[in-house]
Amino acid sequence: MTEKMTHTPQQIEQELDHIARVAAVMVDGDACRRIVTPRALEYMFKIDPHDRFLAGDNYDVNDAEFNSAKKTLIRLARLAPFACDVNLWMPITGHPDKIQVVIRNVHELSQFWTFGAIDQEMFPPMRTVLETGKPVTVKQRPGMISVLGPVYDSLGDVAGLVEVVSHSS
Amino acid sequence: MKPPVKTTSHPSRRAFLQTALGALAAEHTVPAWSEAADGPARPGARETRLFALPQFLRPDPMGGIVRADRDAAAADDDFQKGQRLSLECPRGAYASFHLVVQTARPGEYSLDLHWSDRSGKIQTDLYREWFHRLRSGDYYPDALVPVPAPHRSRLPEPDNKIENQTTQAFWVDIWVPPDAAPGDYSGRATLEADGKRRTLTLQLKVLPAVVPAEDVVAMDHNSYDASWIASQFPSRVRATSGNFLESDELFRLIHSYHRVFYENHGVFHQLGYGHAGHVEPEFAPALEGEGRGKRIASWDLYDRHYGPLLDGSAFAQTRRGPKPIPFAYLPINPEWPASWLWWGEPGYEAEFTNVVGEMEKHFRDKGWTQTNFEMFFNHKKRYKGFSWDGDEVRYPKDLSYFTEYGRLLKKALPADTPVRLVFRADVSWDMEQQFRELNGVVNMWTCGGGILSWYKGAPKMLRDRGDIVWYYGSPPRVTQPASAITELVLRAWVWDAMGFVHWLAVQPGKDPWFNFTGGGTTLVYSGDRFGLRDPIPSVRLKIQRNAVQELTLLDSFKAQHGLEALKAEATKQFNGSTPDQWWNPRPAFADKPPYEWTNYELNSATEHTRKLFARVDAAAWNRVRQSILQLAREKQ
Numbered sequence: 155m156t157e158k159m160t161h162t163p164q165q166i167e168q169e170l171d172h173i174a175r176v177a178a179v180m181v182d183g184d185a186c187r188r189i190v191t192p193r194a195l196e197y198m199f200k201i202d203p204h205d206r207f208l209a210g211d212n213y214d215v216n217d218a219e220f221n222s223a224k225k226t227l228i229r230l231a232r233l234a235p236f237a238c239d240v241n242l243w244m245p246i247t248g249h250p251d252k253i254q255v256v257i258r259n260v261h262e263l264s265q266f267w268t269f270g271a272i273d274q275e276m277f278p279p280m281r282t283v284l285e286t287g288k289p290v291t292v293k294q295r296p297g298m299i300s301v302l303g304p305v306y307d308s309l310g311d312v313a314g315l316v317e318v319v320s321h322s323s
Numbered sequence: 324m325k326p327p328v329k330t331t332s333h334p335s336r337r338a339f340l341q342t343a344l345g346a347l348a349a350e351h352t353v354p355a356w357s358e359a360a361d362g363p364a365r366p367g368a369r370e371t372r373l374f375a376l377p378q379f380l381r382p383d384p385m386g387g388i389v390r391a392d393r394d395a396a397a398a399d400d401d402f403q404k405g406q407r408l409s410l411e412c413p414r415g416a417y418a419s420f421h422l423v424v425q426t427a428r429p430g431e432y433s434l435d436l437h438w439s440d441r442s443g444k445i446q447t448d449l450y451r452e453w454f455h456r457l458r459s460g461d462y463y464p465d466a467l468v469p470v471p472a473p474h475r476s477r478l479p480e481p482d483n484k485i486e487n488q489t490t491q492a493f494w495v496d497i498w499v500p501p502d503a504a505p506g507d508y509s510g511r512a513t514l515e516a517d518g519k520r521r522t523l524t525l526q527l528k529v530l531p532a533v534v535p536a537e538d539v540v541a542m543d544h545n546s547y548d549a550s551w552i553a554s555q556f557p558s559r560v561r562a563t564s565g566n567f568l569e570s571d572e573l574f575r576l577i578h579s580y581h582r583v584f585y586e587n588h589g590v591f592h593q594l595g596y597g598h599a600g601h602v603e604p605e606f607a608p609a610l611e612g613e614g615r616g617k618r619i620a621s622w623d624l625y626d627r628h629y630g631p632l633l634d635g636s637a638f639a640q641t642r643r644g645p646k647p648i649p650f651a652y653l654p655i656n657p658e659w660p661a662s663w664l665w666w667g668e669p670g671y672e673a674e675f676t677n678v679v680g681e682m683e684k685h686f687r688d689k690g691w692t693q694t695n696f697e698m699f700f701n702h703k704k705r706y707k708g709f710s711w712d713g714d715e716v717r718y719p720k721d722l723s724y725f726t727e728y729g730r731l732l733k734k735a736l737p738a739d740t741p742v743r744l745v746f747r748a749d750v751s752w753d754m755e756q757q758f759r760e761l762n763g764v765v766n767m768w769t770c771g772g773g774i775l776s777w778y779k780g781a782p783k784m785l786r787d788r789g790d791i792v793w794y795y796g797s798p799p800r801v802t803q804p805a806s807a808i809t810e811l812v813l814r815a816w817v818w819d820a821m822g823f824v825h826w827l828a829v830q831p832g833k834d835p836w837f838n839f840t841g842g843g844t845t846l847v848y849s850g851d852r853f854g855l856r857d858p859i860p861s862v863r864l865k866i867q868r869n870a871v872q873e874l875t876l877l878d879s880f881k882a883q884h885g886l887e888a889l890k891a892e893a894t895k896q897f898n899g900s901t902p903d904q905w906w907n908p909r910p911a912f913a914d915k916p917p918y919e920w921t922n923y924e925l926n927s928a929t930e931h932t933r934k935l936f937a938r939v940d941a942a943a944w945n946r947v948r949q950s951i952l953q954l955a956r957e958k959q
Contacts, residue, residue: 205922212918213705214718220710221666228664258707260658262601272705 161236163322167291167299169234170318174289174303177230177240181223181305183313186244189219189256198273199249209272215256224257227316231259236320239263242305244314245284251276256314263319265295283315297322369427369489373434373514373521375408376421378866379805379941382492384454384462384485386425391463391804395941409526413955415501415534416872418527419865421452421464422493424514426478432516434493435473438525439510444503445527446642447510448496449474452862453848454483455801455839463801465861466835466848467494478516482852484837494862497527498642505531532955538871539878540815541649541822543590543793544846546829548603552576555831555849559856568605574627578637579857580829581648583847586641587860587868590650590822594701599708600658607654608685610678617660617674619681633691647693653744655679655698657709672731679735683742692741695791697767698732699747700725715751715771717918722753722760729764745791752917754778758785767791769824772814773929777909782819793822798863800841806897808863809870809944810936813897816874817890817905829858870944877951880958896946898939907931 161169190213197212205211227240241264242257254273258264266277279290279302289303300319307313369386376382377399381389388396402408402420412418426432438445450467451474457463462485470493479488495512510525553560553567556576563572577593584591595606605628611620631637635645657663660678665671686696700713711721729746736744746764750757751771758768758781768785772794775781785792794815799807815823831845832838836852846864850857877889890902910928912920 202923204926207922210703210705211717211922214918215704215710217710217720221663224710225664225666228662255707258599260600260663262597262599262708267707270706 161323163299166236166320166322167301169236170238170299170301170320171289171291171303173230173233173238173240173318174301174316176233177227177303177316177318178306180230181226181242181316183305183307183311185219186223186242186256186305186314187307189215189223189242190244190254191216195246198246198254210270213272220257224259227257227259230316230318234320237261237263238318238320241267241317241319242314243280243302243317245276246273249273253277253280255317263298263321264317265292265298265300265319266317280315284312287312293322370425371427371514371516371519371521372425373512373523374423374425375403375512375523376423376492377402377942377945378419378421378862378869379945380421381464381805381862382421382423382452382490383464384483384488384490384492386423386490389463389801390461391802392941395804395945398940398942398945403523406522407524407526409528410497411528411530411952412497412499413530413532413534413876413952414499414503414505415536416499416876417865417869418497418499419869420495422449422495422512422523423490424478424493424516425490426516427519428517429478430517431475431477432491432514433473433475435513436495436525437472437510438497438508438527440508442504444500445508445529446498446500447472448498450494450496450860451476451480452492452494453836454485454488454492455835455842456485456837457802457839457841461802463839464492465801465842465863467860467862467865468850468853469855469859494865496865499527499529500642501533501536503529505529530952530955532876532958534872534876535879536643537875538588539875540812540820540871541590541793542588542812542867542871543592543650543822543824544584544828545592545594545824545826546580547594547827548597549573549577549593549595549605550603551829552580556851556856558851568603569624571627573605576857577628578631580847581632581637582641583858583860584864585638585643585646585648587864588871589864589868590648591828592650592652592824594652594699595654596656596659596701597708598702598706600656600663600702602654602656602659606652607659608682610660613662613674614665614670615673615677617677619678619685622685630689633686633689633694647691649693650695650697653682653696653698656700656702657713663709672734675731676735679732679744683736683740683744686742687740692743695743695745695767697745697747698728699749700728701749714749716748716753716757719753719756719916722757725757725761726764729761747791749795752920754781755913756917762788765790768793770794770820772796773925775818775820776905776907776929776932777913779903779906782821786819786821791822792820793824794818794820795824795826797843798825798828798846800843801839801863802841804939804941804943805862805866806939806941806943806945808867809947810897810939812867812870812874813893813944813947814905816878817894817902866944869948873948873951876955877947880954883958884954892950893947896950897943898936900935904935905932 194214230240231238239259239261246252252273253276283302287304292300299322304312305314410418452464453466454462508527512523514521560567563570581591596602605624608619608625609621632648635647639645661671661674702713711724745767747767748765749769782792827844828846832840847858850859894900
């Protein structure tokens with residue numbers, strides 16, 4: 155649970171890394187692939203010069219899969235003795251250079267998400283996680299630490315990743 | 324510090340939802356100056372002079388009228404006769420005009436203004452109009468810097484930095500309190516410059532009619548969190564020790580924002596949480612525990628923030644007097660007070676009902692029973708926090724969440740509570756279905772103006788069942804005619820809506836002073852650069868205020884004249900229309916599920932009103948005002 159305690163950046167990083175490793179076995183990659191609806195994915199890359207909100211207005215998720223995954227992420231975040239979010243990021247089939255955040259959480263922390271973005275250009279450290287399955291620690295934004303860890307499906311493939319993120323002090 | 328403000332380009336309010344005038348008037352081609360009629364403000368040879376313009380003709384810094392208002396220049400024929408200005412005003416209202424100083428050559432000037440009023444009831448506020456430089460290179464006045472009379476400065480104004488500026492404009496507000504004696508008052512404005520003295524004689528006729536204290540429509544001004552206050556008042560942050568966002572200075576400034584809107588017949592809202600449920604500490608009581616043990620641990624920040632607003636003491640020194648704010652967002656969202664972890668489980672209901680129940684008791688104990696506390700869900704699934712849209716539902720499946728929250732809210736509250744906790748929904752695509760299916764669940768509706776325009780009679784239907792109904796849009800940019808903002812006020816009344824929401828009204832942009840984007844997200848400015856500790860109003864806010872007070876007076880005549888007849892006359896005067904023409908037909912595609920509608924279709928469906936309002940001139944409200952004053956005189 156979140157408590158008011160002092161932690162060094164090293165301790166915080168260790169906690170985040172630990173949570174990312176737990177997430178690798180707790181988060182269901184197959185179910186995560188079913189969160190965003192096929193219709194939303196279809197509209198995500200449609201371009202209409204008369205409608206710049208096409209992707210956002212048609213964004214939709216399957217409730218059951220979303221809520222199940224989000225509850226797991228909330229539980230994971232509660233392993234940390236400080237304010238921490240565990241966000242879910244997923245690659246997009248047919249668009250290997252893109253990535254999308256699919257679930258964010260209550261502290262609204264992320265080193266990667268741009269407000270309002272439905273999808274974003276693939277970030278190199280995320281590509282590394284998706285390709286190697288190895289966690290990556292990121293400290294690109296001052297005052298924040300993220301550990302990116304893999305999410306696996308039932309075939310043992312990396313289906314997506316979690317961003318376990320906190321303030322660094 | 325909190326993250327930077329992230330709401331300036333809020334994508335949830337699309338262009339098609341703007342009101343018709345807002346959408347097209349910005350592109351309205353106005354006549355070149357040479358085509359406009361003669362008037363006292365027509366630029367001529369530079370000379371030292373003092374003159375007045377009606378509020379709908381905004382001056383420019385070279386002695387002319389801004390481009391957007393020029394085609395109404397002919398309407399000021401009777402405004403100033405020679406060196407005499409005659410004004411007329413009901414009681415409990417303001418009379419306003421632009422007082423314009425021009426000097427023959429660069430140098431110092433002095434401007435004074437006073438009234439002969441032995442009772443001391445008539446009060447005057449003088450504001451220097453800041454000329455904002457737009458990216459187009461045009462200058463428009465909007466921010467109003469309060470100055471004392473006499474006021475001394477020089478032209479060109481050093482801080483406004485306009486090369487060859489010949490003219491400085493001042494907004495004059497004359498406050499006529501409800502207990503002022505009807506009759507004639509006189510005053511004088513005096514300019515001294517270049518060794519010359521120019522005088523303008525002011526005559527004010529105070530009518531017996533009194534504008535009712537309750538506004539006929541609530542003009543609401545929305546905002547998100549409080550971090551923008553820190554960025555707009557850097558000197559106040561520097562002068563504050565400790566965490567500014569928990570400081571008395573922050574709360575003083577928040578109260579000051581409420582005051583500037585309240586004094587100008589408006590409402591101010593601040594939403595205190597984000598799309599994934601993060602609640603800023605100053606917007607909610609602190610919580611502790613979880614499950615059945617979850618409870619409120621501290622009211623400290625919340626009460627410092629809201630206490631003076633909810634008991635009205637924050638408004639003690641205002642002309643309108645102390646009064647509790649009529650509306651306030653609650654911090655309730657899917658992650659507060661209950662954790663989404665427990666959604667669908669007994670723990671969610673326990674956390675929600677325990678904490679909301681404690682809130683109701685606290686409000687009741689404090690006597691905060693005149694404010695509508697709003698349970699409102701602002702999140703959208705596109706921001707990836709939750710699996711359903713709280714704001715502007717597009718998928719009917721999401722309505723089940725509203726039903727459940729309605730149940731939870733009812734369970735949390737005593738049946739006989741005197742505290743007003745309302746369930747507010749901001750609706751667009753799916754409003755027709757929501758009006759029907761959430762009857763008895765949602766009781767405060769904020770409706771997208773574009774789609775609401777298809778549902779003639781819907782606001783009245785909602786009012787008749789006891790619901791509150793507003794519609795929303797954006798502030799018109801300064802480059803639209805001066806009357807643009809009054810159309811929003813009039814539309815609410817014509818539609819039987821009870822209010823209008825400017826979805827964002829406190830974000831003037833990075834550099835509103837010299838690189839202005841037009842003010843489509845603000846109606847107030849920071850006074851910081853002028854050494855002021857408070858926000859300052861705008862010309863558009865004042866024009867809106869005057870329209871509200873005059874419309875409130877008009878509505879008070881409905882017992883004698885009938886509401887529909889008054890509407891017919893007002894719309895006729897405004898733009899030669901009828902009230903029916905302020906609605907659009909319900910389009911055929913509205914029979915399809917809302918998630919199949921396209922924004923192209925939505926734009927097409929409001930074409931009728933867009934065309935109707937595309938040619939509204941700057942003097943449109945002035946004609947309505949004159950007809951209202953005529954009724955007031957007849958009543959006299």
